[in-house]
Amino acid sequence: MNPFEIVKQPKITSPKGFRSIGIHAGLKKRKLDLGAIICDVPANAAAVYTLNAFQAAPVKVTKSSIQEAGKLQAMVVNSGQANAGTGEKGLEDALMTRQKMADLLDIPPHLVAVASTGVIGEYIPMNCMLNGLHQVVQLADHDPDDTFAEAILTTDTFPKKVEVQLRIDNQIVKIAGVAKGSGMIHPNMATMLGFITTDAAIESSELESLLTTVIPDTFNMISVDGDCSTNDMVVVMASGLAKHESLSPAHPDWANFQAAFSYVCQELAKLIAKDGEGATRLIEVQVTGAPSKETAKRIARAIVSSNLVKTAIFGADANWGRILCAAGYGAPEISAEKIDVWIGSILVAKQGVPIEFDEEKAAELLRNETVIIRTHLHQGEFQATAWGCDLSYDYVKINGSYRS
Structure with missing residues (x-):
């Protein structure tokens, strides 16, 4: 039995102290394209980032913000332009965004993080961005229509949202997350963009340790197309407003909190895999009987990343030789x-x-919405699970006209 309760209508603003909004600022045609999460207090924060050598400007700025004091009070996210491959101007634009948001909230710049997603090598229209930030600060609330989750999407077909709650020291604690990601998914320490809020009381160092412990078996175990993005990051903010004793591995409820946090990360990761560009099926690969955990993970990811396996599943062809x-x-x-x-x-x-x-x-099982592939190596006691999606004709169509 889970030590936590799954919330049926998840919201990133459910944890105490958080508000959010998404607006159309003119960065994209017609669609929502600028969002923010704002906390009433400086929240303890942690993040993981892409290991791609060409890290986008927002990744560098967010790293700098969190490294300053391990705290954040605002997260600004735009879609439409990735602000990657944009050189010094791109870095200046990201820093300008951070400074403008800080000025509007009357907080230090290092309490603001920024993230971008969209086309690489395109500059952000800064007049739209700066004007949009005024609206964001004025309109941010409990976001009943989940506009933030909509504003961060690119080729995604639906917002990815998860929320759980549990009791710690007899206080209700909430953990909520949203993510975006559909293509360019083959992460290394993150996956596209993920944002998690909680009202748990937990120090930044413990939050960072928890995140880096959970990432390898959740966000790092999905693949859509084998490409690791320049902009990947997962950011966690903890307001501490639940008013319980500070969490650490010594706390009696630590294991329950870790299980709840891991569930949020895993479900967000699975939703990203399920929404792979052009995908018709979620693939879950379970590897057991491996001589080591690392071996199990390498095999699971190899199978779920194989284009031949993915196309066989799309065609409902039980070609097990490709799995082997x-x-x-x-x-x-x-x-x-x-x-x-x-x-x-x-x-x-x-x-x-x-x-x-x-x-x-x-073939009938391969036509299910979720396809389970299992391999037993009979060479040890370790296991791992990876998630991905099939590869359809639509993947080529979507990416052949991505900039159109």
């Missing part, structure tokens, strides 16, 4: 003759060789 092939290059050191492979509940290969199975039943 991906497992083999994911961890070349494993013994291939020991591996069993399942498509859903159907065993399709045993000890690395074919067995008879019902092809029509397997």
